[in-house]
Ligand SMILES: Cc1ncc(C[n+]2csc(CCOP(=O)(O)OP(=O)(O)O)c2C)c(N)n1
């Protein structure tokens with residue numbers, strides 16, 4: 021069995037949203053990611069946000085690149101079209117899709133390897149073009165699907181599972197998005213549902229390029245080095261005839277903390293990250309202020325979370341291109357083709 | 372001084388202009404070609420330019436051809452030598468008995484000329500400097516002044532040139548009158564000081580008919596407008612940039628909503644070719660007609676996405692304006708060298724549809740048809756032009772459009788069809804032609820959604836790496852490719868007057884040179900049946916043609932005879948029977964070249980074997 025369908029059973033008592041849809045209507049296939057992967061928590065938050073917004077699931081197009089994170093669109097909004105494209109190039113595919121039909125909601129899901137390395141250019145350009153989308157990076161600092169190499173967001177000085185120290189500087193996608201002119205920028209943590217769900221909902225509601233960087237721990241490649249339950253340990257102590265990669269699931273990390281406070285979160289490998297939730301009185305309309313705020317706290321080793329910047333009057337690519345309101349994919353020959361009379365005139369001008 | 376009789380020819384000669392890039396000569400040279408056309412005499416011009424913007428040599432060649440031979444001829448009857456840098460080479464290139472036209476303001480040592488040509492000096496700089504003070508004006512009007520002098524030497528009707536200037540500067544009276552003035556400065560000087568006309572002459576004729584004069588790239592872009600393309604994503608690369616630029620210009624004219632003024636198209640200059648094809652694939656996945664234009668290096672970058680388009684079955688149109696490779700090769704020189712790269716682009720087992728237009732008229736038709744094909748077949752369609760058609764004006768039949776034509780959007784399952792309860796399996800071959808149905812995103816609240824991926828999946832688009840499921844899908848893709856054979860433009864066959872065992876296969880921009888070569892070969896006593904291939908996959912008539920002939924020449928503009936390789940590979944034919952005739956120095960293939968290469972081979976074949984002669 022290479023794919024797992026979810027049973028269609030609906031509990032009659034399930035809560036319904038304004039459209040009469042239940043949570044289940046926003047779910048997709050059963051995840052095949054490692055139990056405890058932060059990406060699954062993000063999936064849950066996307067489901068929650070779409071449910072709360074009473075979005076018609078089929079009006080969403082979910083587009084991703086390649087990686088564990090990019091697999092997740094299969095696990096939510098089962099009634100929408102999904103596109104698991106090629107590594108790092110979700111942004112261009114999404115841009116094209118958006119140009120074809122401006123009426124749908126575009127959800128781009130990517131990983132930090134996908135967006136900060138091979139797809140760094142596409143990430144940047146989709147943002148600078150102002151494509152109306154919600155671009156979520158599920159950021160675990162490693163390449164999950166190809167087993168644990170550093171990604172470009174991994175901190176300098178951090179150690180890989182194999183004990184290698186990362187000597188390269190990290191790319192902060194949020195800082196870049198700020199500079200490139202994204203009109204909605206946020207960062208969150210996969211385990212902080214109370215923060216993440218409203219952020220996703222707001223990003224979907226925003227017309228313009230929305231970017232959310234979500235820190236999302238990978239249980240496979242940041243588990244304890246000395247643990248007897250670690251990936252390595254289990255493999256080394258496994259006497260079975262074939263060397264299967266065995267992963268022991270973990271509980272997903274969940275946090276809930278108050279605005280303005282710092283929360284230190286221990287990841288699966290014992291490493292700690294300091295999340296700083298922005299204050300309630302933080303002004304997210306000041307791009308420059310956001311940049312300095314971010315830099316000041318980064319210097320203290322803190323990762324700022326929350327809605328960092330929003331421009332409520334943003335324009336999107338369609339406005340820049342001055343395209344018609346009707347989706348381009350629905351235009352037919354009667355309106356697109358200038359016809360033979362015009363062609364005759366063109367011919368005449370070419371003699 | 373001439374020890375060779377000057378060439379004497381009416382309406383059949385080659386003039387080549389040697390200029391410096393950036394000197395503003397292009398428009399005067401093009402006006403020269405157009406002026407001859409206005410005399411009713413066909414011309415075939417070619418830009419020969421360096422991969423550099425400023426200062427390097429550039430040439431513009433005009434073949435004046437009453438017989439309408441639109442291929443390059445080779446050789447130069449009159450050299451307009453305006454570039455001291457290339458003087459020696461330019462002078463050496465003139466046919467014996469030919470003419471050299473130069474700026475005689477500064478005297479040239481006699482060693483710089485040849486005895487067997489006629490030298491015509493006009494003090495262009497002196498005339499220009501005595502009339503204009505502004506340096507830019509001096510540079511630009513010098514070009515018009517030599518155009519005026521040439522008009523006198525070749526006995527052209529100045530009215531027709533004035534008319535062209537009038538059209539070019541319509542509404543800009545000052546520019547118009549100053550250009551006409553410059554024209555007459557040159558013309559009058561020549562009439563007063565030189566023996567006009569020379570042996571080469573332009574005489575009014577009626578051989579142009581209703582044909583139009585257009586560049587292939589512009590025609591292809593217009594084809595995209597007529598074919599309903601609404602999304603274009605591209606990245607600049609010579610010689611394809613002018614496709615997107617022309618598409619933009621055409622759209623600005625013809626694609627705005629009259630009420631709102633809004634655009635019924637979206638054009639994005641991508642950050643690179645990866646993004647451009649990604650945008651095309653995203654847009655096509657979502658039901659819009661989309662295309663990109665590029666050249667060889669761009670194709671390389673696009674190949675991963677091309678594989679995705681093939682395997683995930685997403686329409687895409689790629690216009691590949693070929694140039695000499697590999698890598699940067701000779702970026703401003705022509706070749707037909709991406710045949711294999713495009714036919715089998717990407718990793719794994721892939722095959723793609725290629726269309727080979729012969730001229731701008733077909734570039735227009737095939738470009739429009741490419742969108743129907745892409746949606747019908749749900750795959751990438753390559754429109755294979757090359758620099759020689761793409762960036763040169765060609766005389767061709769007028770563009771035609773049937774207003775009754777509706778776009779073939781292919782097999783798209785609508786909400787109504789889903790409601791009717793039609794079984795939707797994204798990769799289900801319901802009709803046996805290998806082509807499945809697709810749905811557009813957003814079609815129906817509960818039915819017809821699916822997940823597109825480059826990873827293997829079953830007929831219902833469910834992820835599966837089962838070997839049999841993968842193989843089943845790959846087999847269907849083969850079936851689909853077979854279906855394509857009957858949808859793409861068929862090869863065109865033309866038989867020799869007498870039955871012959873020999874045939875020739877050719878395609879694309881080689882066409883005019885081939886047509887002319889057939890005449891030259893007949894004059895040498897060689898009869899050949901011709902097959903012009905217009906698309907890959909090859910129609911069954913290609914195999915029949917091969918079976919009917921002992922030897923078939925395959926004429927193409929690349930080193931490794933790539934079309935021949937493809938024919939051998941796809942038809943399982945004995946390669947010995949396919950004789951490669953290749954031309955790949957970056958210049959367009961000529962009739963002279965083809966006729967010599969095939970003629971020599973034919974002569975060789977006709978040598979009676981010794982055994983036969985003895986018995
Ligand atoms: C062109 C190309 N190069 C490399 C790969 C291999 N590859 C697949 S996923 C991946 C990295 C994924 O990392 P990330 O985006 O961080 O996602 P994660 O798995 O960590 O969620 C790589 C390098 C590929 N699929 N395509």
Ligand code: SF4
Pocket residue numbers: 052053054056057058059088089160164165237238239240241
């Ligand atoms: S390898 Fe890491 S990123 Fe991939 S599914 Fe497992 S935990 Fe998640």
